[in-house]
Amino acid sequence: MTVQAQVAPSDEAVSALDTRLGRRGEFVLLKVFVPPFYYGSYLTFDETGEPVGVLSTAAASVLRAAEGRPARELLSDGGQDVDPRRLDALNQLVDAGLIRPMEGRAPAAHFIEPDQASGTRHTGRGAELFIRYFYDYFGHAFYEGSPLIDSHGDFLSILSSYFPSRETPAVCLDAGTGSGYYATALAQRGHHVYACDISRTRLQAAAAQPSAPGTIQPVECSLDDIPLPDGCLDFAMCNFVLEHVADPYAVTEELLRLLRPGGTLLLAVPSFNVRDTLASWLHQELPTLNFEHLRSYGLIPRTHPWCEPTLDALQHLREHGADVVTVQGVNILNNLWEPWASAFGSIAAQLGPAFSVTWPWSCLGQQTIIHGRKRA
């Protein structure tokens, strides 16, 4: 079937424009911001959890409207005239089998995109499906050692300064453990580690890591619903995971539930550094995120459509029973151009090691480490 629009429509075109169209099944669509090709496009999963492809903004808009309505309504975007852009998009969706003639109610489409009301927080069935589909697919395509899932750099040396002491074996949790890199580091310091992940393939890799003298216990679960009792942990970490989950606040609330009073919380997240923030202000340059990131943190809201204000995250921790002990920025001035680099560099020289933990610089690192403690 091809939907046609002509100046003097033929009977066939009129018939096609009156055909009611709907989505072939339930879809989950993630809005990605990858310039130059896929800025504002939608990575799309079908109802079986398989990725089918990427839709342009126009195609996503047509798919959103395909609720069993006549084709002409999908093409006019509320007006009377057929929009040729939407017509092209509709025909490609029909060819790809994502939209088809349909009477009655169409299956749902869930859009994971920045939202005026809730920012980058996603809840509900669409968010649940997305997390399950995406990580099941990703976990089957990319394995341990892939730079797309295991880019640790030298972060262990930074994070390990926050780890519990070797002298006192602790009960720890590595939320979103991936291949178990940090869970292994904790276990090898003598701790018992619950390694949680939603991906079974990732957990199998984590469970195979050498853990002596400690132990690693894999737990397959969603990070906002971890099957462990309240207050059972001395230490909980979540390293470069909050940018991937549907609802980061649900995850941090779950970690705080599991920590005992006085227990340590360690969160590491990507962030927009000084250069990114200035570039967005001065040149309207949009920082690039990995396509699979649902957010990055930053001091200034709206630096990017997926920007989650770091101060909101800190406020949320405080409201849910944690004291924020330190916020550390890493690679704060990376790639900053002159004369800004010299100006900020002199501030860094004056403050010395305090620079990386002094607001606002601490919230403007390319990576941000939040060290908290659950209140008694």
Add this chain to the structure above:
Amino acid sequence: MNAGQRRDFEPIDVFWADYVRTLRQAAPPPAEPRALAAELDTLFGGLTTHELSRVDGLPITATCRGCRNNGPNRRESVCRTHVGSVCGTLEALLGVPVEASHEPGAADGCRIQVAVRGTAAGWPMVAWARRAPHVTPQATLQGFVVVDHARGSQTLVNEATWRILQEATEPHPAAHYARILGLAREAVARILDECHRLGWVHTSFAPLSDTPPGQPARASGEG
């Protein structure tokens, strides 16, 4: 796989080709088959191991062995992600859009056959390497030296590297250097990779002919 203007619906393999090519354009992949295969192995972690027939001419055949996805529960989306990423990597290397056919195999692995997009039967493409203008090879009492005027450095090199750089005042394919210098083609490809990494040669891909890239090319039958 890229064809200029984006369509409103791009299948998942096209997305991965574009994404990986964009990532790799900043750091072009190596042009030596074993080094490139090792990079592809790393990109997917432990998914599979790659073997490449060649990368200095098309069609290229990539054979994947021991793939974790090649079993009774094979997921087509994983294969398409893999094939798209291989295409994106090769596009970053070759500088031309490519397309691939994928043949899932059993015991002897899967085969991905890559050809230049829009040409019949795989237009032969080869790497043409030319010495960078800021580089001078010199024979000194200490040995063979490459002077990098941009870095202000002098580097001792082996004779083969020196001879290739001496000869590379005009762009030539690896086969040319191998033939006139009497060196193994694989060894020449490895040296050119290293020189490319150090910025000592500029590499471009074009049809194999007796005309350098940038000028009208006449296809020849040389392999």
